[in-house]
Amino acid sequence: MDKLIKLTLFIILLGCLLPLPYGYFQFVRFAAMFGFSYLAYSASSQKNKNEVFIYIALALLFQPFIKIALGRTIWNIVDVVVSIGLLSTIVLNPKKQK
Numbered sequence: 223m224d225k226l227i228k229l230t231l232f233i234i235l236l237g238c239l240l241p242l243p244y245g246y247f248q249f250v251r252f253a254a255m256f257g258f259s260y261l262a263y264s265a266s267s268q269k270n271k272n273e274v275f276i277y278i279a280l281a282l283l284f285q286p287f288i289k290i291a292l293g294r295t296i297w298n299i300v301d302v303v304v305s306i307g308l309l310s311t312i313v314l315n316p317k318k319q320k
Contacts, residue, residue, distance in 0.1 A: 223264075224264050225312055227260060227261060228257075228308045228309075228311060228312050229308075229312065230257065231253070231257045231258070231304075231308055232305045232308045232309050232312075234249075234250050234253055234254075235250065235301040235302075235304055235305045235308075236301065236302070236305050238250055238297065238301045239298055239301065239302070248286060250284070251285065251286035252286055254280070254281070254284035255281050255285045255286065258278075258280040258281035258284065259277070259278075259281045261273070261277040262274050262277035262278045262281060265277060280304060
């Protein structure tokens with residue numbers, strides 16, 4: 223399940239690089255918040271404190287309730303960096319994934 227969530231988040235975050243309607247970005251914020259929250263819970267179950275901290279921070283960064291105004295360019299950079307990080311956890315740690 224972790225692998226599927228990470229792959230889904232990877233794809234939707236890269237979708238933010240495209241000129242899409244504002245509703246898509248709202249969807250991404252909700253999906254990312256729920257996805258990273260689940261990943262934090264999963265990492266907590268596996269006793270991986272570093273990943274728990276990272277996923278909670280990402281859930282807070284992407285949460286849709288109090289928007290963090292970074293500007294489109296900075297958000298694109300954040301989306302790419304987080305996407306690469308998610309992909310690297312899938313590729314580098316395939317046995318830890320559920």
